[in-house]
Amino acid sequence: MSDLCDFRLAKDIAASCDNPIVSGLKNTGYLFNFDDIDWDAVAKDKTNPNVVTSLLMQGGKHAYKVIVPGKTPFSGTQAALATGTYRNKFTKTASIIVLDSGPDVSHDIIDKLANGRFVFIFENKYSGEDKRNTFEIYGLEQGLTATEITNEKYSEDTEGGWSVKLEETGAPTSGLFFFKESIIATRAALTSLLTGTVIDGG
Amino acid sequence: MADNENLRAIEEMRSRYETGFSFSDKAVIQRLYYTVLGKRVINTGCSDCYRDAFVEIRRELLRTTKQKSMSNKNDYTLKAGAIIHPQGTNRFYSLNTVPNEVAEQWLADFPNEISNFEAFPSDWRERVAAVRDGHAVPNKSDNLRQEVERLTKDNTDKAEVIASLSLERDTLRQEIERLTKRLERNTKKKPTTKEPAAAEEQTIDTLHPTE
Numbered sequence: 015m016s017d018l019c020d021f022r023l024a025k026d027i028a029a030s031c032d033n034p035i036v037s038g039l040k041n042t043g044y045l046f047n048f049d050d051i052d053w054d055a056v057a058k059d060k061t062n063p064n065v066v067t068s069l070l071m072q073g074g075k076h077a078y079k080v081i082v083p084g085k086t087p088f089s090g091t092q093a094a095l096a097t098g099t100y101r102n103k104f105t106k107t108a109s110i111i112v113l114d115s116g117p118d119v120s121h122d123i124i125d126k127l128a129n130g131r132f133v134f135i136f137e138n139k140y141s142g143e144d145k146r147n148t149f150e151i152y153g154l155e156q157g158l159t160a161t162e163i164t165n166e167k168y169s170e171d172t173e174g175g176w177s178v179k180l181e182e183t184g185a186p187t188s189g190l191f192f193f194k195e196s197i198i199a200t201r202a203a204l205t206s207l208l209t210g211t212v213i214d215g216g
Numbered sequence: 217m218a219d220n221e222n223l224r225a226i227e228e229m230r231s232r233y234e235t236g237f238s239f240s241d242k243a244v245i246q247r248l249y250y251t252v253l254g255k256r257v258i259n260t261g262c263s264d265c266y267r268d269a270f271v272e273i274r275r276e277l278l279r280t281t282k283q284k285s286m287s288n289k290n291d292y293t294l295k296a297g298a299i300i301h302p303q304g305t306n307r308f309y310s311l312n313t314v315p316n317e318v319a320e321q322w323l324a325d326f327p328n329e330i331s332n333f334e335a336f337p338s339d340w341r342e343r344v345a346a347v348r349d350g351h352a353v354p355n356k357s358d359n360l361r362q363e364v365e366r367l368t369k370d371n372t373d374k375a376e377v378i379a380s381l382s383l384e385r386d387t388l389r390q391e392i393e394r395l396t397k398r399l400e401r402n403t404k405k406k407p408t409t410k411e412p413a414a415a416e417e418q419t420i421d422t423l424h425p426t427e
Binding site for chain 1: 295298299308334335
C-alpha cells in the first residue's frame with residue numbers, strides 16, 4: 015500500500031470499433047437498503063478495485079427489484095465530477111419512476127425512499143467485451159439519499175405516479191461495477207440477492 | 217413461510233374447536249379454506265361447517281409443512297448474494313440449494329469462505345477436514361434430523377387421528393342429540409301408544425348398536 019495515490023493515466027483512450035458503446039439502461043434495477051448489506055463481506059477485485067466481486071446481504075434481508083418501463087428507463091441517472099479543495103470526487107444520481115400511487119406505495123416505498131439510505135444496481139445496455147460493464151453500482155461508498163421526490167398529478171410522463179431522485183455525493187470512484195467470475199454467476203448472485211435467506215422459525 | 221404462519225394461526229384457534237369459533241376465527245377459516253384448499257365454506261350457518269373446514273385445513277397444512285421440512289436436507293445455507301460454482305461444472309449454488317458434499321468440498325478448498333454462509337452445522341470443521349483427508353465422519357446432523365423427522369411424523373399422525381376422532385365424536389354427539397329430541401317429541405305426541413316409541417328406539421339401536 016502506497017502513501018501516495020497514483021493518478022497517472024494507465025490506458026489509451028479510444029472507442030471500440032468491434033463492440034461500440036451503446037447509451038442507456040435496461041428496464042430492471044436493484045435497490046438495497048444500505049444497512050441491510052453485509053459490509054464485512056463486500057470484496058473488490060484485487061487488480062481493479064472498481065469491480066465489486068462480492069456483495070452479500072445480512073441474514074433475512076434481500077434486495078428489491080425496480081422495474082421502470084419505457085424506452086428510456088431511469089432517465090437522468092448519471093455520474094458527474096464534483097471538484098473539491100484537496101481532491102475531486104463524484105456525485106451520482108439515480109432517477110427512478112414509480113408508476114403507482116396509493117397508501118401502500120406511500121407507506122412502503124416513498125416514505126422509506128424519502129428518509130433512508132440506499133445502494134442501487136442498474137444494468138447498462140453496453141456490457142463491454144468482457145461483460146464487466148453490465149451491472150453498475152451507485153451508492154456503495156456514501157449511500158444514496160433522496161434529493162427530490164415529486165408526485166405531479168397531471169404529469170404525462172409519470173401518469174400521476176412518483177418521480178424520485180436519489181443522490182450520492184462525495185463518492186471517490188467514478189464507477190463501481192458488480193461482476194463475479196462470469197456474467198452468469200453475476201446474474202445468479204443478483205437472483206439470490208433478490209430472494210434473500212429465509213431463517214427457519216423466523 | 218406462509219404455510220408456517222397459516223399453521224400457527226390454525227393451531228392458535230385449536231383450543232376453541234370444542235367451545236366454538238369466534239367471528240374472527242371463522243373469517244380466518246374462510247380465508248384459509250380458500251387459500252390453502254381453493255374451496256369456499258358454502259354453508260356458513262352451521263357450526264360444524266367451520267369445524268370440518270378447520271380439520272381439512274389443518275391436515276393439509278401439516279402435510280405440506282412436513283413435506284417441505286423433509287425435502288430441505290441441506291445443512292448449509294449461503295448468504296444472499298453468495299454463489300458457489302464448483303470448478304469444471306456449469307452448476308451455481310445459492311442460498312439453501314447447496315448440497316452438503318458440495319459445500320464441504322468448497323470449504324475444503326476455501327475455508328475462509330465460511331463467512332459467506334448464513335447457516336452451517338456446528339461440526340463443519342470436522343466434516344471439511346474429513347473431506348480434505350478423504351474419509352467420512354459420522355454425520356451427527358443427519359442422525360438428529362432423522363430423529364426429528366420420525367418424531368414429527370409420529371406427532372403429525374397422532375394429531376390427525378385425534379382431529380379425525382374429535383370430529384367423529386362431535387358428529388355422533390349431534391346425531392344422538394337429534395335423535396333424542398325426536399324421540400322426546402314423538403313420546404309427547406303419543407304417550408299411550410308404545411309401538412312408535414319402540415320403533416324409534418329400534419332406529420337408534422340400528423344406528424348405534426353398541427350404545
